[in-house]
Structure formats: C-alpha cells, structure tokens
Amino acid sequence: MENFLQFNSVSYFYQTKDNEIQAVKDLTFSVNENQFASIVGPSGCGKTTILSLTAGLLTPSTGEILIGNEKVGKHDGKVGYMFQRDHLFEWRTIWQNITLGLEIQKKNKDPKKLARAEELLKKYDLYNFRNKKPRQLSGGMRQRVALIRTLMLEPQLLLLDEPFSALDFQTRLLVCDDVYDIIKREQKTALLVSHDISEALSMSDRIIVLSSRPACTKQVVDLSFEGKTPLLKREDKEFGRYFETIWRSLTNENQKTS
Numbered sequence: 359m360e361n362f363l364q365f366n367s368v369s370y371f372y373q374t375k376d377n378e379i380q381a382v383k384d385l386t387f388s389v390n391e392n393q394f395a396s397i398v399g400p401s402g403c404g405k406t407t408i409l410s411l412t413a414g415l416l417t418p419s420t421g422e423i424l425i426g427n428e429k430v431g432k433h434d435g436k437v438g439y440m441f442q443r444d445h446l447f448e449w450r451t452i453w454q455n456i457t458l459g460l461e462i463q464k465k466n467k468d469p470k471k472l473a474r475a476e477e478l479l480k481k482y483d484l485y486n487f488r489n490k491k492p493r494q495l496s497g498g499m500r501q502r503v504a505l506i507r508t509l510m511l512e513p514q515l516l517l518l519d520e521p522f523s524a525l526d527f528q529t530r531l532l533v534c535d536d537v538y539d540i541i542k543r544e545q546k547t548a549l550l551v552s553h554d555i556s557e558a559l560s561m562s563d564r565i566i567v568l569s570s571r572p573a574c575t576k577q578v579v580d581l582s583f584e585g586k587t588p589l590l591k592r593e594d595k596e597f598g599r600y601f602e603t604i605w606r607s608l609t610n611e612n613q614k615t616s
Contacts, residue, residue, distance in 0.1 A: 360388075360390055360391075361388040361389075361390065361424075362388075362389055362390055362391040362392075362393070362425065362426060362514075362515070362547050363388060363389040363395075363412065363423075363424070363425055363515060363547065363549065364387075364388045364422075364423065364424040365385050365386055365387050365388070365408075365421070365423055366386060366421050366422050366423070366424070367384050367385070367386055367420065367421040367422075368382055368384070368385045368386070368411065368418045368420070368421035368422070368423060369382055369383050369384055369385070369418065369419050369420045369421055369572075370382040370404075370407060370411060370416060370418055370419050371419045380571075380572040381404040381407045381571060381572055381573065382404050382407060382408065382411070382418075382572055382573045382574070383572035383573065383574045384421070384574055385408070385421070385573060385574055385575060386574075386575055387566045387575050387578060389547060389549060389564065390547075390564075391547055392545050392546070392547055393547055393548075393563045393564060394538070394541065394542070394547075394548045394550070394561055394562050394563050394564075395548070395549050395550070395562055395563065395564040395565070395566060396549070396550040396551070396552055396558035396559075396561060396562040396564070396565050396566070397549065397550070397551050397552075397558075397565075397566045397568060398552060398553070398555060398558050398565060398566070398567055398568070398604060398608065399567065399568030399569070399570075399573060399576075399608070400568070400569075400570045400571075400608060401553065402570075402571060403568050403569065403570050403571045403573045404568070404571055404572065404573040405551040405568065405573070406519055406551060407573075408551070408568075408573065409439070409517045409519055409549070409551055411423060411430075412425075412430065412437065412515070412517055412549065413430075413437045413439055413517055414430045414431055414437065425437070425514065425515055426514060436513060436514045436515060437513050437514070437515050437516075437517060438508035438509070438511060438513030438515070438516045438517065439508070439516075439517045439519070440504060440505060440508055440516065440517065440518045440519065440521045441519050441521065442519055442520045442521060442523050442524060443524060444492075444500045444501055444503070444504040444521075445504065446492040446500055446503060446504060446507075447492070448491060448492050448493055449491075450491075450492075451488065451489050451490065451491060452479075452484065452487050452488050452489070452490055452491075452492070452495070452503055453475070453479075453488040453489065455492065455503060455507055456475055456478070456479070456503060456506050456507045456510055457471075457472070457475055457510065458507060459507065459510055459511045460472075460475075460510060463511075471510070474510065475506075475510060478506045478509060478510070479506065481543075482502055482506065482536075482540060484499065484502060484503060484506070487499065496529075497524070497525050497526075497529050497533070498525070498529055498532055498533040498536060501521060501522070501525075501533050501536070501537060502533075502536055502537070502540070504521075505537055505540055505541075506540075509540075509544060509546075513546070514546075514547065515546070515547045515548070515549065516541060516546050516547070516548040516549070517548075517549050517551075518537075518548060518549070518550040518551065519551050520551055520552055520553065521537070521550075522534060522537075522557065530557070531588075531589055534557065534560060534561060534588040534589070535587050535588050535589050537561075538561055538587065538588050539587070550562065555601055555604050555605055555608070556592065556601065557588075558604075559581065559591065559592075559597060559600055559601060559604070560588035560589070560591045560592050560597075561588050562581055563580070563581055564578065564579070564580050564581065565578070565579040565581065565600075565604060566578055567579065567604055567607050567608065576607060577604075577607050579600065579603060579604060581600060582596070583596060583597070
C-alpha cells in the first residue's frame with residue numbers, strides 16, 4: 359500500500375507556563391507499507407513529538423495523521439513503540455516479559471497467542487533463554503526481547519525512538535542488523551528516530567529530514583543500496599554520497615539557528 363502512514367499538513371502547539379510554543383508546522387510526509395523510514399533533524403526539533411503524534415499520545419492542533427487510510431486514535435492497537443531503553447522488568451523472566459501485553463489484555467491463556475510467543479522466541483534464537491531474567495542477557499538480546507514483546511501485540515506500524523542509543527558502537531552495529539532482520543521478516547512498516555545519520559541510512563528505505571523547530575519537512579531522500587543488511591549497506595559505494603547530502607542539509611539548518 360502506498361502512503362501507509364501519512365502526515366498531512368500537521369501542526370502541533372503546546373502550552374508552557376508563559377506562552378504557546380509551536381513544535382511542528384505544516385508537516386507533510388508519507389511512509390509506504392513495509393517500508394523502513396527514518397526521521398533525522400537538528401537537536402530539539404521535535405522528532406520524539408512526531409512519534410508521540412503518530413502513536414496517538416498527542417493530538418495534532420491542525421492537519422491529520424492517517425495509518426492505513428484511517429485517522430490515528432488513542433490505543434487503537436495499530437502502533438507498537440520501542441523506546442531508548444528496553445524497559446524489561448528485571449523480576450520477570452523473558453517469557454513473562456514478552457507475554458506482558460497479553461497478560462494486560464487478559465489473553466495470556468489463549469493457545470494461539472502462546473504458540474505465537476514460542477514461535478517468535480525460537481525464530482530469533484531466544485527460546486533457550488525464556489526462563490532467564492533480563493540481567494542474564496546481553497544488551498543486544500535484551501533489545502530482541504523488547505522487539506518481540508512489541509510484536510506480540512501485532513501492531514501494523516513500529517515506532518523506534520533511538521532504541522540503540524544505550525549500546526556501545528560495536529554492539530549497535532550488530533543489534534541494528536538483528537532488529538532490521540526481524541522487522542523485514544515480519545513485514546512491518548517502521549519509523550525510526552535517530553540522531554545518527556549513518557545509523558538511519560543503514561536501516562532505512564527512506565529518510566525524512568526535518569527543519570529546526572517548528573519542525574517541517576525539509577527533504578525526503580529515497581535510498582537504494584546493493585547491500586541487504588545495515589552492516590553491508592555501510593559498505594555500499596552510494597553510502598557516502600547519501601551521507602553527505604543529508605549531512606549538508608542538517609548542517610545548513612544548524613547554521614540558520616546558530
């Protein structure tokens with residue numbers, strides 16, 4: 359489906375003690391079904407606000423947001439969210455963590471749902487760790503658990519808010535490959551927020567470059583790489599050209615605000 363996620367002239371204002379601030383201004387962009395898109399922009403431009411609007415946690419002041427041609431609404435189950443930290447509960451086992459959403463929905467006795475949990479754990483090499491606690495897993499494995507927990511609720515769209523920022527560089531490279539592989543194999547549409555241009559490039563089919571606050575769409579870059587994984591994409595001959603294009607766009611934006 360073309361334009362699976364659509365921002366149509368979206369603006370958002372929030373109130374402080376002293377005045378009203380515009381965080382997003384006439385923001386327009388789209389993400390196709392099964393596409394992996396990333397948002398990059400100057401620090402403080404409103405990237406996380408855009409994810410909150412997409413998730414229905416905030417309501418646009420003007421404009422509309424559509425997912426699958428339906429307006430975004432709160433708690434409609436279409437959107438899954440991965441945060442900067444994995445937020446696994448240390449006192450629960452891996453199995454208890456990934457089935458937490460089912461427990462909240464009172465579906466943790468459903469044989470089909472439980473079979474799905476087992477399938478995902480086996481598929482992504484975590485089944486033998488199902489009775490372990492999160493502290494017994496590596497950072498990369500914890501992120502896989504967090505993603506599987508999100509997938510258990512069968513969202514149509516995954517939102518990723520700098521989910522690798524707490525990891526060291528070498529681990530980040532490996533986890534990017536893991537998460538990308540899972541999202542592509544499960545045929546999910548994804549929207550990533552990242553301050554790291556190289557990370558966004560290696561993960562994405564499309565990059566949305568934002569202006570400084572109030573955020574609006576400055577540039578949309580569709581990517582084409584020969585490499586099939588984030589790590590291999592970094593070695594692609596076109597990677598440097600794309601990086602320079604986006605870096606220059608962001609550098610010019612930062613100079614405007616300095």
